[in-house]
Amino acid sequence: MSDVVTLTREGPIALIEINNPPVNALSTAVRQGLQNAVLEAEADDAIMALVIYGTGRAFIAGADIKEFGKPLQPPFLPELCTRIEACPKPVVAAMHGVSLGGGLEVALGCHYRIATPDARVGLPEVHLGLIPGAGGTQRLPRLTGTERGIEMMTSGRHVKAAEALEAGIIDEIGTASPRENGLAFATRIIEEGKPRRAVSELPAPAAVDWDAAYAATLKKGRGQLSPAMVVRAVQAAAEKPFADGLAEERRIFLELMETDQRKGMIHAFFGERAVSNLPELKGIDPRPLTAIGVIGGGTMGAGIATAALLAGLKVTLIEMSDEATEAAKGRIASNLQGALKRGKITEAKFTKLTEDALTLATTYDALADADLVIEAVFENMDVKKDVFTKLDAICKPGAVLASNTSYLDVAEIAAATSRPADVIGLHFFSPAHVMKLLEVVVPDAAAPDAVATGFALGKMLSKISVRAGVCDGFIGNRILSTYRAAADHMVLDGASPYEIDKVMTGFGFPMGPFAVADLAGLDIGWANRKRKRAEGLPPGMRDSSYADTLCEDGHFGQKTGKGYYVYEAGKRGGTPNPDVLPLIEAERAEKGLTAQDFTADDILARYMAAMVNEGAKILGEGIARRPLDVDMVLLFGYGFPRYHGGPMKWADMQGLDKILADLDRFAAENPEFWTPAPLLRSLVAEGRTFEDLNKEG
Numbered sequence: 001m002s003d004v005v006t007l008t009r010e011g012p013i014a015l016i017e018i019n020n021p022p023v024n025a026l027s028t029a030v031r032q033g034l035q036n037a038v039l040e041a042e043a044d045d046a047i048m049a050l051v052i053y054g055t056g057r058a059f060i061a062g063a064d065i066k067e068f069g070k071p072l073q074p075p076f077l078p079e080l081c082t083r084i085e086a087c088p089k090p091v092v093a094a095m096h097g098v099s100l101g102g103g104l105e106v107a108l109g110c111h112y113r114i115a116t117p118d119a120r121v122g123l124p125e126v127h128l129g130l131i132p133g134a135g136g137t138q139r140l141p142r143l144t145g146t147e148r149g150i151e152m153m154t155s156g157r158h159v160k161a162a163e164a165l166e167a168g169i170i171d172e173i174g175t176a177s178p179r180e181n182g183l184a185f186a187t188r189i190i191e192e193g194k195p196r197r198a199v200s201e202l203p204a205p206a207a208v209d210w211d212a213a214y215a216a217t218l219k220k221g222r223g224q225l226s227p228a229m230v231v232r233a234v235q236a237a238a239e240k241p242f243a244d245g246l247a248e249e250r251r252i253f254l255e256l257m258e259t260d261q262r263k264g265m266i267h268a269f270f271g272e273r274a275v276s277n278l279p280e281l282k283g284i285d286p287r288p289l290t291a292i293g294v295i296g297g298g299t300m301g302a303g304i305a306t307a308a309l310l311a312g313l314k315v316t317l318i319e320m321s322d323e324a325t326e327a328a329k330g331r332i333a334s335n336l337q338g339a340l341k342r343g344k345i346t347e348a349k350f351t352k353l354t355e356d357a358l359t360l361a362t363t364y365d366a367l368a369d370a371d372l373v374i375e376a377v378f379e380n381m382d383v384k385k386d387v388f389t390k391l392d393a394i395c396k397p398g399a400v401l402a403s404n405t406s407y408l409d410v411a412e413i414a415a416a417t418s419r420p421a422d423v424i425g426l427h428f429f430s431p432a433h434v435m436k437l438l439e440v441v442v443p444d445a446a447a448p449d450a451v452a453t454g455f456a457l458g459k460m461l462s463k464i465s466v467r468a469g470v471c472d473g474f475i476g477n478r479i480l481s482t483y484r485a486a487a488d489h490m491v492l493d494g495a496s497p498y499e500i501d502k503v504m505t506g507f508g509f510p511m512g513p514f515a516v517a518d519l520a521g522l523d524i525g526w527a528n529r530k531r532k533r534a535e536g537l538p539p540g541m542r543d544s545s546y547a548d549t550l551c552e553d554g555h556f557g558q559k560t561g562k563g564y565y566v567y568e569a570g571k572r573g574g575t576p577n578p579d580v581l582p583l584i585e586a587e588r589a590e591k592g593l594t595a596q597d598f599t600a601d602d603i604l605a606r607y608m609a610a611m612v613n614e615g616a617k618i619l620g621e622g623i624a625r626r627p628l629d630v631d632m633v634l635l636f637g638y639g640f641p642r643y644h645g646g647p648m649k650w651a652d653m654q655g656l657d658k659i660l661a662d663l664d665r666f667a668a669e670n671p672e673f674w675t676p677a678p679l680l681r682s683l684v685a686e687g688r689t690f691e692d693l694n695k696e697g
């Protein structure tokens, strides 16, 4: 008997226990162990029923994702599930924690399912670029019906025990331990002489308009293939005999396994978990964190305070005047109203958070006991230095002092204090209580445990925290500036903003760069252009001023109803603003530029080359430590399509030599802007990839 699966006997019941920490993934050893245990119990005449259950945190969290991409070893999961279902003695799955993917599929192969009240089930394979590959698409809709089955598998959501019971996925909720639940259920089956109930023998799910469901799912997934292929697999369940449906499911599963989308999604899965796990912070304890301060209660300060309150922290917020304090309180209350409406908090909790956990003040002495303070005042170095000087005077020793600055030099801010080791950047994204990304900006002088405290805060707030070094724009905004400039250059040279937006949404971004600019407010870019013109444009950066005219006329994008697009009240999205193309043509004429044709491929190549090249420069300079750090910033802060894995993973899959060749070609026009990053050149020369750098840690 294997170590990970054990078989014990309790009277006529075989108890098959899975013990493969941390989440009982179905590794080859577990599959083998399960198969052997089932065969052994089946052959034992004294056994009348079998119970399968897991130890630790989960029944089974699914196939072992680490084995994907490697040659699969027998026994294969679909056959194992079929084998379990074929057992002539009743088999009971006694579930707790999560039963996901192959885990739920094993349970669906059993004849009965009982779960603890806190159990969750789901088929989340689409999040890995796959469909369920061990009978899930065939068995689940036989229990839930077509529509709920498709909804569960295309969303990949976790379904709680109560809903699973109502949907017919489980047969009973039991409040004892999984082992005891299973034992009691199996005893009852034996006593009552209940027959086996094989899900594969239930009627096939009903037909729907498959083509319409496929097209709608593809559109909703912005080009992600796997959810749409769930529809095709369920169609097979409805139209074919069970065994043929199973074969069709397996064919689609194996086909998706070979796609770049699957590789991208799995890179994202592991990247998301690895990104906050910094080798340099191993063994370093964060400082205690129960009360935090926030300076400035505008868009960002209010969002940060909201996130902290929802995470159970005490928050003291400082504003400049009583009116500003009231306005900040209003913003926080309105954010929390959103959580209340979505059922995330109760009315009582809302009152507790706004009345007890939140303190508002106009003087800094209220921060004397704060463990960590985040400054979110105006983006101005003198104002920030003034705030940090005051914090230095009032905060207790060991308090972490953080700035939410978007672009400013955190080391310079730290130098305004007598304790630069306690100063870091905590760069949140707007809206801060919604967006998952947090850049933890680490100046050279920062103490490791201050940095660890920044990551600990990120974890408490359920953020994806990424380490960034100090530079203009850190990781995300610096890359954004570059690909945004590439888009502006293309507009000057002949592409239209609408073509560029279309290509980038076609690539999978929720919005193109010009629609994003309308959302953020064109005044921000306008101010930035003025600042850059005053400082002198960076080498290779071409000035583009047609959007200034929009701003001068009071058009700032969505908030004024007009920008690159025109927005009508009550309608989602906008239509192209007819004033924009003439403005662009006028600027081209003034600059003596002749419009060139850009194909969709040209646009994509330039946009992505700019993004990848800046990412490589950032890596070469040590601003980001690992390519996966860059990937996670773009994924969680900038809407980069998860199924491409992130820009560096995408570049690997395209071939770095191809990206370099594109850059060399573009550099012939504008060498300063398109100079290939030295790191990219050396990786190509050595035949290595960004993934190789991830592995080096």
Ligand code: 3HC
Binding pocket: 022, 023, 025, 058, 061, 062, 063, 064, 065, 066, 077, 098, 100, 101, 102, 103, 105, 124, 125, 128, 131, 132, 133, 134, 136, 273
């Ligand atoms: N295979 C291998 N490792 C897995 C795993 C899996 N299926 N699921 C989780 N892990 C690992 C994680 O990588 C992590 O490892 P680490 O500690 O070394 O970083 C560890 O288990 C704990 O995971 P989390 O940090 O994510 O812990 P949480 O408690 O936050 O979440 C979870 C647990 C809900 C199980 C979450 O990990 C999860 O959603 N896992 C993926 C589940 C999934 O997608 N299953 C389907 C797999 S595909 C499949 O089954 C194909 C089949 O249809 C043929």
Ligand code: NAI
Binding pocket: 295, 296, 297, 298, 299, 300, 301, 318, 319, 320, 324, 375, 376, 377, 378, 379, 380, 383, 387, 404, 405, 406, 407, 427, 428, 429, 430
């Ligand atoms: P905002 O203008 O909405 O809010 C700033 C607030 O700070 C105002 O309410 C103001 O009254 C207050 N304030 C100014 N000086 C103060 C002082 N000395 N003491 C106390 N309060 C003071 O600005 P926003 O957008 O919230 O930005 C704040 C910071 O966050 C900036 O550094 C910005 O660059 C950064 N940031 C902004 C993002 C965004 O999308 N808006 C995203 C990420 C970072």
